[in-house]
Amino acid sequence: MEYVKTDQAPQAIGPYSQAVKVNGIVYTSGQIPLSAAGEVVAGGIEEQTNQVLHNLRNVLEEAGSSMQQVIKTTVFIQDMNEFAALNAIYEKHFGDHKPSRSTVEVARLPKDVRVEIEAMAICES
Template sequence: MKVVQTSGAPAAIGPYSQGIIVNNMFYSSGQIPLTAEGVLVEGDIQAQTHQVFKNLQAVLEEAGASFETVVKTTVFIKDMNDFVALNEVYGEYFSVHKPARSCVEVARLPKDVLVEIEVIALVK
């Protein structure tokens, strides 16, 4: 088991790691729209989702993976009415390769953000 840690994504805000590699599989912690410096990106679901994908890209690269090797995503959104707008951004990152996905509406997310995404990916 290997811990994944990069300064290209925000540091964990609790007792967990940005991700873990086990047997060539990378499991990320949920990424929220904080910059690598820990500043919350405000704005609509699309602005926040773009920042989440920047963070995911950083941890995936540190793990030796990429969006093309993601096998599963889990998306947590605060309001299912944002589903279409979220999908527009999501489709920019997963346009050809489309991993399996779950998307659930939740009552509340850390720092009251609108979206959190975690991924499982094959390490190259």
């Protein structure tokens, strides 16, 4: 087991790792819309989803993986009425690659953000 850590994404805000690699798979912790400096990104669901996926990309790359190697994501969204807007940004980041996904509406997320996404991906190293 190997812990993944990068300065190109926000540091964990609790007792956990940004990601863990086991047997060729990287499991990311949920990414929320924080800058690498740890500040919540201003804006609505589009801006926050974009930042979350930017963070996810950086964690995956540090692990020796990429967005194109993601096999499953779980999306936690504060308001399911924002599902279509989230999907538009999500699709821009994944393009033609369509990993399996679950999306769940939740009452509250850390730091009162609008979205959190975790992923599992194949890693080369």
